[in-house]
Amino acid sequence: MDIHFWGAAQTVTGSAHYLTVNGRHLLLDCGLFQGRRSETYAVNRSFCLPPQKIDAVVASHAHIDHIGNLPNLVKHGFEGPIFATRGTVGLSELMLMDSANIQESDARYINKRRKKRGEPEVEPLYTTGDATQAISLLEGRNYNEPFEAIPGVMVSLVEAGHILGSAAVVLDIEEKGKQFRLWFSGDIGRMDMPILKDPVMPFDADYLIMESTYGDRAHPSYENACEELQQVLVRTLGRGGKVIIPAFAVGRTQELVYAIHRMMDAGDIPTVPVFVDSPLAVNVTDVFRKHQDVFDREAREMVREDPSQGALGFDRLTYIRSVEESKELNQRDDPMIIISASGMVEVGRILHHLKNNLHDPRNTLLIVSWMAPHTLGRRLVEGQRQIKIFGEVFENRMDVQSIQGFSAHAGQDLLVEYAARLKGQVKEIFLVHGEERGALPLMDLLKVRGLENVHYPGRNHVFHL
Numbered sequence: 001m002d003i004h005f006w007g008a009a010q011t012v013t014g015s016a017h018y019l020t021v022n023g024r025h026l027l028l029d030c031g032l033f034q035g036r037r038s039e040t041y042a043v044n045r046s047f048c049l050p051p052q053k054i055d056a057v058v059a060s061h062a063h064i065d066h067i068g069n070l071p072n073l074v075k076h077g078f079e080g081p082i083f084a085t086r087g088t089v090g091l092s093e094l095m096l097m098d099s100a101n102i103q104e105s106d107a108r109y110i111n112k113r114r115k116k117r118g119e120p121e122v123e124p125l126y127t128t129g130d131a132t133q134a135i136s137l138l139e140g141r142n143y144n145e146p147f148e149a150i151p152g153v154m155v156s157l158v159e160a161g162h163i164l165g166s167a168a169v170v171l172d173i174e175e176k177g178k179q180f181r182l183w184f185s186g187d188i189g190r191m192d193m194p195i196l197k198d199p200v201m202p203f204d205a206d207y208l209i210m211e212s213t214y215g216d217r218a219h220p221s222y223e224n225a226c227e228e229l230q231q232v233l234v235r236t237l238g239r240g241g242k243v244i245i246p247a248f249a250v251g252r253t254q255e256l257v258y259a260i261h262r263m264m265d266a267g268d269i270p271t272v273p274v275f276v277d278s279p280l281a282v283n284v285t286d287v288f289r290k291h292q293d294v295f296d297r298e299a300r301e302m303v304r305e306d307p308s309q310g311a312l313g314f315d316r317l318t319y320i321r322s323v324e325e326s327k328e329l330n331q332r333d334d335p336m337i338i339i340s341a342s343g344m345v346e347v348g349r350i351l352h353h354l355k356n357n358l359h360d361p362r363n364t365l366l367i368v369s370w371m372a373p374h375t376l377g378r379r380l381v382e383g384q385r386q387i388k389i390f391g392e393v394f395e396n397r398m399d400v401q402s403i404q405g406f407s408a409h410a411g412q413d414l415l416v417e418y419a420a421r422l423k424g425q426v427k428e429i430f431l432v433h434g435e436e437r438g439a440l441p442l443m444d445l446l447k448v449r450g451l452e453n454v455h456y457p458g459r460n461h462v463f464h465l
Contacts, residue, residue, distance in 0.1 A: 001175055001182075001465045003209070005457040006048040007031060008433040012213055013065040013372065015433060017184070018048045022175050024150040025049055027057045028184050028209075032068030032099070034344070036374050044069055044125055048460070052077030055150045058157075059084040060186025061166035062091035062250060068099050071130035074137065083149055085157050086140035087165025087294060090287040091250055093135050098249075098280045100124075100131035102347060143167065143294075161189025161199035162408050163251035164288055168200065180206040180465070187211055187433065188410040188418060193222055194258050195288075195299045199410070201421045207465060208426050210419060211409070212434030212456075213370070215442025218411040225405025226259055232366055232401050233260075233269045237335040241362030244398075246350045246377060248343035249281035251408050252369055254288055254312055256339055258299070261314045270335070274317045277326050277349050278341040282319040285312050330356035343369045345377035355389045358396045367402040370409075415442055420449050428465070429454045 007016030007029070014033030019026045033043040051073045059067050059082060070082060070092075084092065107124035114121060141147055141157055149155045152174045157167035169184040183205035191198050202208060220228075236243045247253045253276060263269045276282060289312065292300065313319075320326055326349050329338060340350040357363045371377035379387060385396050410418065419429055429451060431439045436456075443454045457463065 001173060003430070003463045003465065004048050005430070005432065005461045005463075006459060007033060008065070009457055009459040009461065010436065010439070011035075012433055012435060014043065014069070015060070015066045016048070016069070017209060017432070018054075019153075019171075019182075021150065021173055022152040024055045024152075025053055026150050026153060027054050027073075028169060029060055029066045029186075030057055030069045030073050031063070031065040034065060034372050034375075041125060044072060047073070047076065050077065052079070054078055054080060056080045057082045058149055058155055058169050059088055059092065060169055060184065061160065061163055062088045062095050063163065063187070063248075064095055064099055066186070067092050067095060070134040071096055071100055071126040074134045075126050075130040080137070081139045082134070082137045083139050083141055083147065083155065085143060085165040085167050087287070087291045088167070089138045089140040089165075090290065091163075091165055091284060092138060094280060094283045094287065095250065096131040096134055097128060100126055100128040104128065106347075146172070158200040159197050159294075160186050161191075161193070161196050162187040163189075164196065164254075164291055164294065168202070170205075182207045182209070182465075183422075185210040185418065187213075187408070188414065189408055190219065190222070190410055190414065193408070194255060195295055197294060197296050201418060203421065205422050205426055207428050207430075208419060208422060209430045209432055210415070212415065212431040212439040212442050213409045214407065214411045215415055215431070215434055215438040215440075215445075216412060218413045219407050220405035222405055225403050226263075228403045228405070229259060229366075229368075230263055230268055232364060232403070233263070233337065236362070236364040236399070237270045237272055237337075239362050240335055241360065241364060242335065242357055243337045243364050243366055244350070244353050244357060245337070245339045245366045245368060246343055246345045247281075247339050247341065248369060249278050249284050249341045252343060252406065253278065253281040253339055253341075254285055255406060255408075256368065257285075257312050257317065260337065261312075261317070262302075264314065264316060271316060272335045272337060274337045274339070275320055275329060276317070276339050277320040277329065277353070278339075279321045281339070281341055282321055285319065288312060326352070329353070343377070344371055344375040345380065346375050351389055355394065358387075358394055358398045361397045361399065364399045364401055365396075367400065368406045370407065412442065412445070416445050416449060419446050419451055423450055426451070427453065428463070430463070431456045
């Protein structure tokens with residue numbers, strides 16, 4: 001078997017790992033690379049193998065850096081099945097159509113400017129038609145029920161605890177009379193987090209492909225993060241300001257709604273209007289409600305006990321779909337909480353809320369996610385005051401606060417424990433989905449724990465097992 005590392009190799013985004021087994025080709029994840037805009041188009045258009053030669057895809061979860069390039073794969077000839085958990089299938093249908101709409105919208109915007117300069121038009125990376133075709137290839141599978149992805153490869157999807165439907169991919173492989181197990185972690189969640197069950201730790205694996213995003217540090221506890229959130233909300237709302245939170249539509253938005261719901265019920269924060277302003281996040285929340293069987297015990301109890309019968313809805317919360325309702329929020333001056341996409345402050349309605357509220361120092365921009373290099377979110381976290389929105393330069397006078405403890409990724413301590421569960425049996429460990437600052441310290445710690453043959457493969461590196 002060969003593993004050909006392509007995406008999320010010595011970087012975080014664009015997850016894609018190609019396996020060649022028994023002369024067939026299986027792709028683990030097919031995500032969008034996110035970074036400098038000048039690079040992303042070219043990187044996302046390139047594939048390790050011609051897409052028509054790939055027999056099947058297994059997707060670990062529905063974040064766009066893990067599934068977002070599937071329509072492009074289909075556009076260039078892929079016709080095989082795309083396997084994922086049922087929760088991931090439900091979310092992927094929404095995420096892929098949203099991503100396709102963004103690709104088309106961005107192309108239209110760019111082409112207007114290029115036309116004025118007499119330059120040739122660009123094509124979107126993919127279209128809604130490509131996304132529709134990719135969605136038609138999705139095949140949902142239950143957790144812990146093995147299925148054959150390609151000849152000689154039986155796959156089981158086990159709980160990863162990262163977002164709804166997230167899974168580690170366990171591959172039991174038979175090739176040339178040999179049998180072995182490859183464990184692909186996907187994105188590993190954290191223990192004792194709200195709504196979702198804990199990640200399943202690896203067992204009986206000969207080879208491990210593992211994320212390393214936060215291999216350099218442990219996270220503050222979820223309890224500390226909630227305390228920091230409470231303090232920011234009380235302080236900002238108390239001075240009459242708005243709290244504007246850029247949040248990913250999948251996972252982070254629902255987690256924040258859950259936390260704010262509990263705080264308001266307990267009287268820990270002022271009772272003010274709360275808005276989720278993202279059509280995608282609204283639709284994603286509907287998918288969450290349909291899959292409450294994967295909620296943890298605490299979330300299921302909250303659903304049973306809450307008068308509104310919802311962990312993700314309460315009387316002060318409004319889910320906004322229309323553009324008109326979104327615009328109306330920026331005409332209001334009363335204290336409120338606005339949760340809006342995109343999580344990295346690059347596209348979407350969050351840009352309009354930022355543009356209309358950054359002049360007022362009473363307001364707070366609250367960052368609750370990791371920000372990729374070269375994104376507007378990263379520049380704001382780094383304290384830049386002169387920022388560009390829609391090509392126009394603004395002076396940011398908002399208070400910018402950052403809370404780290406809401407991360408849905410495992411921190412250093414859990415990553416070490418995850419790999420250490422395979423001590424004495426794992427032959428090779430491959431660290432992916434991490435920058436050097438995360439992966440290299442983790443590699444050193446794993447070696448201290450007696451785990452040898454730990455690799456940090458770069459893009460286009462091939463390992464023969």
